[in-house]
Amino acid sequence: MAHGSQNVNSSIRRDLLAKKGDDQPLSDNSSLLVSGRLDSVDAVEIAVLLEETFNLDFGEIGFDPTMIDGIEDICRMLKGESQKG
């Protein structure tokens, strides 16, 4: 988990935020959607990607943007779904 988080963190910092001139630290619990960093279309792109990668169906489990608001939220949501499954 720690290794995964580091990879994600560094990728976001390097590829996403640095490109936008944002060189501040990024933690796993940083908000991406509620803060307005990404918009609703980006949110559904994340959802689609999670559906494709993890075989989820947000139409069934319900979708709330706060579920994927940050890396920590995504991890928590995936963990919850894996325990259910």
Next chain:
Amino acid sequence: MSTWANGRFVICTNVLLARFVSSGEPPFKGSHSPNKDGNPNPRELVTPLDGSSVNTNLTVAVESPVAPLEGKLASFRLIPRIETYPKVVSFVQTPLGKVVLLALFGLGLWASMGDWLPLTLCLAAITFLPTKRRLLVSICTLAFTFLVPRIHGSVPLSIIATFVQVFTLAALFFWCAVLWPRSLYGRRPVVFLLCTFSAFIVLGTILSKNERAYTLLWQFLFIFATYVWFIGYSLLDANSPKHDNFGLQLGAYSPFWGSSNTPFPKGASYLRQIEARDAEQLAVTQLKGLKLLAWSLLILMGLRWSYSFFHEHLGIPTFAEALKLSVHGQPLPWYGCWGGLIFSFFMGLMSVSATGHRIVACCRMAGFNALRNTYRPLSSVTVAEFFNRYYYYFKELLVDFFFYPTFLRYFKKSPKLRMAAAIFAAACFGNAFYHFTASLDFVRTYGLWHALVSFQVYFFYCALLAAALTISNLRRRKKVYAGFLRSRLLPATSVIFFYCLLDVFGSSEHKYPLIEHFRFFGHLFFLNF
């Protein structure tokens, strides 16, 4: 996290990042929210005019040739960034500082609205008792529902009883969704809510006007209509494991800081996310609220001056006046039609901005770091971006209740059709449904069928808007031009031009048939038919 998810999660996030990086898309909305860990948001820069924080995602200039120009503009601030001054932030955390801040805020409210005193008193209570914030929000909201209206005159008992009935129905909907989340109702509570609401409307148009039930039902419907989207947000929250109890949900039902039928700022779930976590965050949030109120007052002054100068002094008509003349066979010349259209467009923009800023300012003063409702719409370079920036919380309502459910359930094998269907569900059907059900007086007066016919122009407007948004979204990942003229000025002007033209069909008066709006549209381009 389980091993199952761990490895795949890294892959997934890298793919995700690759998609965003390749897009080069400047997202839409300024952010004012702190990180969840309490750090100041790293994306907060400075807007050229009001000095409020800005999402760096918006500042396309970071990597474009216009950076020096925008940098110079950014150094100019009409309202200083007081929330970044450590001494000011520290002072506002002291009892004296809180009193001074509240006094200044109260003064601003006094200049911009009625009921400023009870609102300021509510904000004072929340400022001095931040640990009881959510409870106080509920109490203050109930006070503004039942007590504050009595300042202006007695409120009939039947009205109070109807409010109680609506809240009871809302509680019933909410508790059922919480108790049976896997039931047919629990999986689609919002669908049940909107169907119930629609069924009541149909029933209201069927009942005879002489019946006692008719009066009671319409009284209920008028109040239910003002709360239906607030109840909807409660139902969306009901499935969340961290949902608030119904008492706290009530605080977000047309909250005391103000709202339209559109919930500002969304529901209880959103309030949980944007609530200030400590004294410093509260101070920063409140200072931002004060700044936004000042900005609202400036826009309000500009609005009044513009109306007086352009309309009363120069004689530029409003769109409604120009349309009326066209309908009566005495159309204004083309420049008069354009003048009326552009004048009304900017008046509407300023009015929405001033009102939205004031409501969000009060919300921030209560300790919730809400995003602005209107955020630099004239800088939008796409139709979709303007829609995001013009009336954010209405857009969010359409997204939460119509866009997400459609997108996540239908046409999964066809990405473009999926996106188009979701946008039409939100911007066309959702938009039309919202406005039709918000005009219940019209429905009661003319009956269901005639009301639907009278809404033909607005339905057409919604369809046009949805089509434009679909095209805009499907094109959103295309090439970004370099240079201020091609990257900013021309696209922004085109977007404003489009929305001005669209406003010909966005009339909310529903007085004239579609052909009259087309006739006016023709006058804009020297066509008389």
